[in-house]
Amino acid sequence: MNRLLTLVALVSLNSCFAQPKNSSLVQKNAENKLVVGIVVDQMRYEYLNRFADRYSEGGFKRLMSQGFNCKNNHYHYASTVTGPGHAHVYSGSVPAVSGIVGNEWFEKISGQGMYVASDSTASVVGEGSDRAGKMSPKNLKVTSITDQLRMATQFGSKVIGVAIKDRGAIMPAGHTGTAYWFDSSTGNWISSTHYMDALPEWATKFNNADKAEAYASLTWNTLYDIETYTASEEDDQPYENTISGETKAVFPHSIKLGSLASTPWGNTLTLDFALEAMKSENLGKGKYTDFLAISFSSPDYAGHAFGPQSVEIEDIYLRLDQDIARLLNELDAQVGEGNYTVFLTADHAVADIPAYLMKNKIPGGLFIGREFQNKVEALLDQEFGDGDWIRAVDNYQIYMNRNLMSEKDVDLEDVFEYLQPILTLEEGVYNLVNLAEGELGGVPPFYQSLLQNLYNPKRTGELMILVEPGWFHGYNKGTTHGTMWAYDTHVPLLWYGYGISNGETVKPTYISDIAATLSQLLGIQEPNGSVGKPIEEVLK
Known part of the structure; x- marks a missing residue:
């Protein structure tokens, strides 16, 4: 409690599961070539434990066992939604200062509604809809840790943000980085003229490979026998929403391009693009520390539809664990184990579906x-x-x-x-x-x-x-988030790699502490709206 008041005062697949080498041997001659920030959209802290029996040793468990786990990590403000979450993970600020008060809000000066990443002066770059490209970070009134890294190196560091959601890529990349997001209407990754005049050749080639269409042709069935999904309630529940125009919210799920983001392959496609960006832009290969910000949007889309007690959510996290393992192995291969730092958190957590609560005699x-x-x-x-x-x-x-x-x-x-x-x-x-x-x-x-x-x-x-608690503004099916209650604010915070201690803490930490901790790790100025404190135990 005292920590939080202090904040206010300051403002007013085989390869996936391969065993990593002994980190202590690798760190000896290491240097920090790359920081990788991972935001999992709508991830509860409890998912790290609830599904742990079926996680591989190379994904979430690698981050937890060889890195540092902040087990009591919460949001420090009362608007737990995607835009503010991404903005404040990377700025360490608060909505009162950053101006990012929601995914949408009412602008009192203009008298108009505003979307968090909207920019009428920007245009689409790449083959996407005009509307999808009118995006930039101009509504963010503070700097991000990625901006500070760029300025500290006289813009020698490269910063790239990748997410299916535009706001999940734009806020982390800050004002001076480069962001790419997915246009579901065309199946292409796009950007805007805030960042560039044309997509780089590698991004165009990636789009031309039609990976999104290939994933959309698949059927989503459970990774394992559905009868073994004992960490979730039974699949067929009347208060779950459907995707792809299905008649029932049950496995197997058919997929269309427009609903790809609601399936595990939205995560896999995001990782495919992020790894291509890392390789083609030579991240971690230059004179300065680079920064790759990845946001996995699909758990949020699926979570809204099916809720946190669903088989779908259990399955999406078991598959995301494989994606995390693949990412870590690619980092080992391309950057070198011990030469990069990873943190993983979420932009918010999620409420249980009220009908589920009431069925179990819990108020909602x-x-x-x-x-x-x-x-x-x-x-x-x-x-x-x-x-x-x-x-x-x-x-x-x-x-x-x-x-x-x-x-x-x-x-x-x-x-x-x-x-x-x-x-x-x-x-x-x-x-x-x-x-x-x-x-x-x-x-x-x-x-x-x-x-x-x-x-x-x-x-x-x-x-x-x-x-x-247990109530929200919404519809009869599915769930949401956005309140100040613990089920919306308690999210994971894992650290791994260069400069990171091995251990865990249950003392309160806050999302605002991430940027402050990174600034100490990198030896740079904290963002200009930061209210956080470095988490001392995390750093070696």
Whole structure:
């Protein structure tokens, strides 16, 4: 708790399973040629243990047994979604400072909605849709650790971000690196004019090989006999969503190009492209330390559809373990064991499906956002007179019409004091807080710090609805994330390789500590919005 308050104060397949050599022998004459950051989209910490009996020795287990495991690692703010997750893994900042407050938000100055990586001035590079290419990191208001590495070497270090999701590649690559993402409408990897005028030859050749189409022609069945998937509940559940227009959410799953990202082969395709980038760009072969940022998006797509207790999630992690093993073996071969550093974390975790919770007599439920917004608008009309009091609602936040409030001489405190006692009586609502004025009374101090780290005056709503644990805004099937509760904030943090100690800790660590630790490892300036502290035990 004291650590978190300090943060607030600072801001206000055979080859896959091959046994690695003895690391102590390899590190002797090593140098740090390459840092590889791995973000697994929607990975709970518990997956490291829950599926461990069937992991290979060369994947997750290699990272845990020969590296350093931060077992009590959490997010340090209350908006646990993909865009902010990737931005703050690499910046060590908070939404209040970085401006990355959600995947989407309402821009108070322009009065328009904004997507986290949107850039109307950018154009697609490569064979992709125009819309998919209008992306860049311009909404990120701070530097990343990858930017700092580039500046520290007078831009001699190479930085490449790769992910199926644009935001999963763009935020890690920072303002000065290069990002590639996948356009599912064409089956191609693309970029934007923020980074380049044309794709490099190797990327064009990769697209021309039609690997995405080849993976999309496969059928997704379980890696092992489905009867042996005892870490999950039975396959056929009425509250799971379907993919590819299927009639039932059961194995085997047919795959189409548009649903490839929801299957294990989305991970494998991502790794294929990342390894080609590493090889073709000669990462780890130059004068300076390079940086490869890989985000595996597929667990999130599958997790939203099937939920964390599904056979699909167990299978996707067993197959991802093989991909991790392949990555480590390729790093050994191309860069040299002991000559690279790897960290692995997640951009957020995930809630259980409410219907699953209720089936097992655990509290949970669905929060219907539009109905709630209509009720709030009616209450405001009743108390303060008719008007468009609410400009937008996003990320559980209410953006008030400050101009109308000024015209009618209504203070934000008046609105909050009127709504708070009414709305907290609603089923599924834990509390209503006044983010703009720091009115967080009734919320325990631990959670207050997560909320304080969230408020950005230009991009965050003035008021925020806090749902009860086990509740979320969503649909009758599938699940999501985005709250301040532990099931959304507790994610893995594994370290491995050059400069990394062997061990583990259960003391609290935070996502903001990653960039600070890397800055110490690399001997460079931390990002300019960083609030984290180096994790001393991790470093040799």
